[in-house]
Amino acid sequence: MTREATTSRTRETAARVPDGTSGRLADLESRWARAVAPGGPRRRGEFGARERIDLLLDAGSFTETGLFVRGRGDGARRPYGDGVVTGYGTVDGRPVCVFAQDPTVYGGSMGEAFGEKTVALMDLALKTGCPVIGLNDGGGARIQEGVASLALYAELVRRNVKASGVIPQISVVLGPCAGGAAYSPAITDFTVMVDGASHMFVTGPDVIETVTGERTDAEDLGGARTSNTVNGNAHFLAADEVDALDTVRDLLSYLPANNLEHPPQYAPAPAPDGARLDEVVPDRPGQAYDMRDILRAVVDNGELLEVHQLFAPNIVCAFALVEGCPVGVVANQPLHAAGVLDIDASEKAARFVRFCDAFGIPLLTFADVPGYLSGVRQEQAGIIRRGAKLLYAYAEATVPKVTVVVRKAYGGGYAVMGSKHLGADINLAWPTARIAVMGAEGAVGVLHRRELAAAEDPEALRARLVAAYESTHGTPYPAAERGYVDAVIAPRDTRAQICRALRALRGKRGPMPQRRHGNIPL
Numbered sequence: 132m133t134r135e136a137t138t139s140r141t142r143e144t145a146a147r148v149p150d151g152t153s154g155r156l157a158d159l160e161s162r163w164a165r166a167v168a169p170g171g172p173r174r175r176g177e178f179g180a181r182e183r184i185d186l187l188l189d190a191g192s193f194t195e196t197g198l199f200v201r202g203r204g205d206g207a208r209r210p211y212g213d214g215v216v217t218g219y220g221t222v223d224g225r226p227v228c229v230f231a232q233d234p235t236v237y238g239g240s241m242g243e244a245f246g247e248k249t250v251a252l253m254d255l256a257l258k259t260g261c262p263v264i265g266l267n268d269g270g271g272a273r274i275q276e277g278v279a280s281l282a283l284y285a286e287l288v289r290r291n292v293k294a295s296g297v298i299p300q301i302s303v304v305l306g307p308c309a310g311g312a313a314y315s316p317a318i319t320d321f322t323v324m325v326d327g328a329s330h331m332f333v334t335g336p337d338v339i340e341t342v343t344g345e346r347t348d349a350e351d352l353g354g355a356r357t358s359n360t361v362n363g364n365a366h367f368l369a370a371d372e373v374d375a376l377d378t379v380r381d382l383l384s385y386l387p388a389n390n391l392e393h394p395p396q397y398a399p400a401p402a403p404d405g406a407r408l409d410e411v412v413p414d415r416p417g418q419a420y421d422m423r424d425i426l427r428a429v430v431d432n433g434e435l436l437e438v439h440q441l442f443a444p445n446i447v448c449a450f451a452l453v454e455g456c457p458v459g460v461v462a463n464q465p466l467h468a469a470g471v472l473d474i475d476a477s478e479k480a481a482r483f484v485r486f487c488d489a490f491g492i493p494l495l496t497f498a499d500v501p502g503y504l505s506g507v508r509q510e511q512a513g514i515i516r517r518g519a520k521l522l523y524a525y526a527e528a529t530v531p532k533v534t535v536v537v538r539k540a541y542g543g544g545y546a547v548m549g550s551k552h553l554g555a556d557i558n559l560a561w562p563t564a565r566i567a568v569m570g571a572e573g574a575v576g577v578l579h580r581r582e583l584a585a586a587e588d589p590e591a592l593r594a595r596l597v598a599a600y601e602s603t604h605g606t607p608y609p610a611a612e613r614g615y616v617d618a619v620i621a622p623r624d625t626r627a628q629i630c631r632a633l634r635a636l637r638g639k640r641g642p643m644p645q646r647r648h649g650n651i652p653l
Contacts (some may be wrong), residue, residue: 497534561620
């Protein structure tokens with residue numbers, strides 16, 4: 132609403148209110164008009180804080196809180212709202228709490244009143260058990276207010292931690308998000324950024340150049356693409372603000388309101404034709420294929436909402452529906468580095484697995500993994516400690532866990548990708564599965580090194596030994612004989628088997644020993 136419109140509304144109200152009350156109501160209207168008016172010019176093409184909230188929530192559902200809260204400044208520099216709009220409403224009829232930073236007021240920086248409003252909203256979300264969504268577009272701590280601003284950042288982070296695993300927390304970065312402001316989104320469950328408009332970093336390019344002499348710009352340092360592809364700080368890349376807010380609505384459709392509620396349920400979709408799955412895996416062991424072809428033939432309507440799609444693409448993490456019920460899908464992606472598990476893939480999947488477990492979303496795992504990535508850089512960067520996060524996440528998870536071994540499952544990769552030994556409930560394998568310590572070529576090179584060195588025709592001998600190893604160890608049947616795999620199934624039957632397993636596991640109970648919390652290898 133423009134300043135002219137709000138002024139006109141005030142005059143009209145004052146004119147129609149009877150004497151005796153007109154003065155107070157006119158004053159209310161005047162204050163309301165000042166409270167909702169922009170504090171200054173916007174960036175070109177940018178929506179205002181309240182417009183963003185209206186785009187996110189169901190029409191007419193928003194109720195604002197703290198509209199007349201004012202900052203600790205003096206006189207004219209004490210705008211109503213203090214630079215953040217807070218309140219509650221609904222998304223697809225389900226309650227949510229939301230705050231939107233207003234960059235036209237003090238650049239969207241956090242002052243004491245701004246922080247208190249945000250913290251109060253977090254407390255409301257926790258009390259009512261509904262998701263909280265933060266629309267971030269601000270300049271960090273308000274320098275004029277000194278330590279009070281810093282204190283409120285810490286108070287906000289404390290609420291983020293308290294809410295973690297209790298209510299879903301989603302951050303949308305629609306402009307700058309720097310300094311202390313970046314740490315709250317980092318603790319929330321999911322972060323959405325807008326291509327070419329969002330930036331998130333601890334220190335900006337100018338400070339970095341002053342301190343280290345390195346020259347960069349905001350886009351390379353912490354832009355939406357950098358955050359989605361390089362450092363993994365963001366989970367979704369949106370084309371524009373409308374796309375970002377649509378992504379949030381889509382994401383919420385898979386999530387329960389809190390950790391005590393069941394995920395939403397929808398009408399089951401017709402079962403897709405699974406016959407084409409019999410031809411997906413190539414005959415040649417090293418040949419790549421797209422794991423998404425398998426996933427889309429299993430889930431309802433072939434729809435996947437991928438998380439961290441552009442980060443660590445050698446593993447796929449996605450929300451989907453199976454018979455109308457949300458599931459979390461984790462799958463190796465042979466199109467990228469043969470689906471190997473490296474540091475980034477391990478951390479990406481571990482966080483996703485832990486989120487699903489916290490909110491009661493069953494886990495569906497598809498394994499085609501050559502193992503953990505070897506190499507000096509990975510070892511020095513901590514592949515042991517950081518790769519162990521995925522082992523920890525699967526072993527800790529108590530939700531229903533169903534695993535399908537599609538092709539290779541070698542070494543530690545077999546163990547970590549939802550194996551029976553980490554607590555998976557139902558483990559299935561295709562006839563194309565190869566479950567072994569390592570691939571046939573590597574195993575033969577280790578086991579028959581001397582024979583190959585002494586052979587007149589080492590290549591012919593190697594071929595025979597590889598074939599023999601494949602026929603005995605390169606199949607799913609040794610694992611099935613030991614009960615590590617519950618069934619070897621035809622690929623075309625995968626969806627039917629998964630549906631049966633998930634139905635059987637709906638009443639699963641997974642009590643854990645009493646403790647404060649585990650100590651995941653961070």
